[in-house]
Amino acid sequence: MCRWMAYSGSPILMEELLFKPQHSLIDQSMASHSRETPTNGDGFGIGWYGYQGRAGLYRSIRPAWNDFNLRDLASQIETPLFLAHVRATSQATVQETNCHPFRYRNWLFVHNGEIFEIEKIRRDLLLGIAPELFSNILGTTDSEIMFYLAVTFGLESDPLGALARMAGFIEETAQAHGIPESLWMTVAVSNGQTLYGVRYASDGDAPSLYHSRDMDDIFTINPYLKQVLGHSTRVLVSEPIGAFQQMWEPISQSTAVRCRAGNLDIFPFKPVKLAASAA
Numbered sequence: 001m002c003r004w005m006a007y008s009g010s011p012i013l014m015e016e017l018l019f020k021p022q023h024s025l026i027d028q029s030m031a032s033h034s035r036e037t038p039t040n041g042d043g044f045g046i047g048w049y050g051y052q053g054r055a056g057l058y059r060s061i062r063p064a065w066n067d068f069n070l071r072d073l074a075s076q077i078e079t080p081l082f083l084a085h086v087r088a089t090s091q092a093t094v095q096e097t098n099c100h101p102f103r104y105r106n107w108l109f110v111h112n113g114e115i116f117e118i119e120k121i122r123r124d125l126l127l128g129i130a131p132e133l134f135s136n137i138l139g140t141t142d143s144e145i146m147f148y149l150a151v152t153f154g155l156e157s158d159p160l161g162a163l164a165r166m167a168g169f170i171e172e173t174a175q176a177h178g179i180p181e182s183l184w185m186t187v188a189v190s191n192g193q194t195l196y197g198v199r200y201a202s203d204g205d206a207p208s209l210y211h212s213r214d215m216d217d218i219f220t221i222n223p224y225l226k227q228v229l230g231h232s233t234r235v236l237v238s239e240p241i242g243a244f245q246q247m248w249e250p251i252s253q254s255t256a257v258r259c260r261a262g263n264l265d266i267f268p269f270k271p272v273k274l275a276a277s278a279a
Contacts, residue, residue, distance in 0.1 A: 001209055003028045003238040004100070004110040006050040006188040009103040010230030015074040017235065021242040028239055029064040029086035042094045044070070047101035047108040048082035049192035049261065052061055052212035055106050059099035065147045081195060083188055085110040093268040097139035102147045104136055106191050107155060111143035111182035112207050112238055115170060118142045121182075124173050126259075128152065135254045146170070146185070157197050159189060160256050160267065171202055188236055195259040199251045200269050210237050211257055211264060218247050232262030 005025050007017055009276050019026050029044060044067070045059035056077075060067055063088045085100035099264055101108040118125070127138070130152040137144055148165055153165035174182030182201035186209040188197045199209040212218065214234040219226050221244050238256070240248040251257060256269040 002085060002087050002112045004083065004188060005241070006083045006110070006190065006195055006197065006236045007239065007253060008081045009233030011078045011080045012229070013075060013078050014048065015071070016228050017241065018074045018084055019071065023239070024173060024241050025086060026064050031091065042087045043096070043099040044086045045099040045101050045110055046070070046082060046084045047103060048077060048079040050079060051277070053192060055103055055108050057103050059096050061094050061096055061099065081190060081192055083108050083110050083190065087190050088162055093140060095139065098141045100143060104147070104151050107189060109147040109187065109189045111146060112186045113147070113201070115142040116182045117179050120177050120179065121173050125149065127169065128169055129174070129184060132241060146187070150189070151244055154188065160258070161272070162210070163187065163189070163198055163256070164272040168273040171271055172273050172275060186238065193260065195234065195236070196249065197257045198269050200254050200271070204253050206253055208238060209251040210240055211235070213247055215248055223249055234259035234262065234264055
């Protein structure tokens with residue numbers, strides 16, 4: 001399992017969340033609370049939106065805790081929205097093109113989890129991706145397949161619907177190959193304006209995911225943060241960061257969230273089977 005975080009709010013130097021808090025994402029790359037993969041040292045990536053509105057990307061196979069370029073960039077880049085990911089690989093090789101975030105046009109995507117027994121269904125999943133998107137697939141991860149399936153199923157016009165159709169297609173394909181429970185995921189995706197997150201698993205036991213509380217509550221808990229964060233701040237994390245656990249609320253199983261302009265909307269999430277929707 002990997003670890004990721006996503007920030008939306010007033011422009012902020014990335015180091016304020018990536019490095020400075022107690023148990024930051026960089027700390028989690030070395031020592032997360034996950035029993036399965038306490039170390040996430042198989043690469044990392046950050047994706048951010050600058051003043052020109054385009055998504056920037058920096059990825060490396062180095063451990064996040066040992067990349068001085070990352071520390072320098074994070075102290076210089078100010079952004080209103082960014083996604084960051086530290087990787088613990090299960091099957092796919094350690095290479096830069098397998099590091100998250102993945103980018104298509106102005107969309108960024110990160111994932112924690114897996115497609116179980118993907119080796120049995122990889123070909124069928126790849127055939128579900130629109131042919132015109134194939135040249136964008138540069139790595140070998142299940143996560144990148146998930147992303148381009150979502151793009152195929154309408155991510156740019158209906159983000160949460162596309163993620164539901166992606167999940168349904170994976171489960172449908174797996175079940176046809178005798179795999180009853182195939183998908184575990186927390187994902188974040190953004191176009192630079194709105195941040196979306198999903199927590200879902202076929203067996204109802206997805207990896208952990210949290211959202212930050214309303215900023216008035218957070219400022220009451222930790223007044224220092226008034227100097228750092230604006231009232232429109234929303235953060236999604238695999239594990240709580242900072243010294244105050246009460247600043248975070250767990251996102252329930254089978255749930256999607258949407259963050260925009262400081263608002264947090266919560267929806268039930270259910271995969272959409274393509275055969276059923278076609279009928």
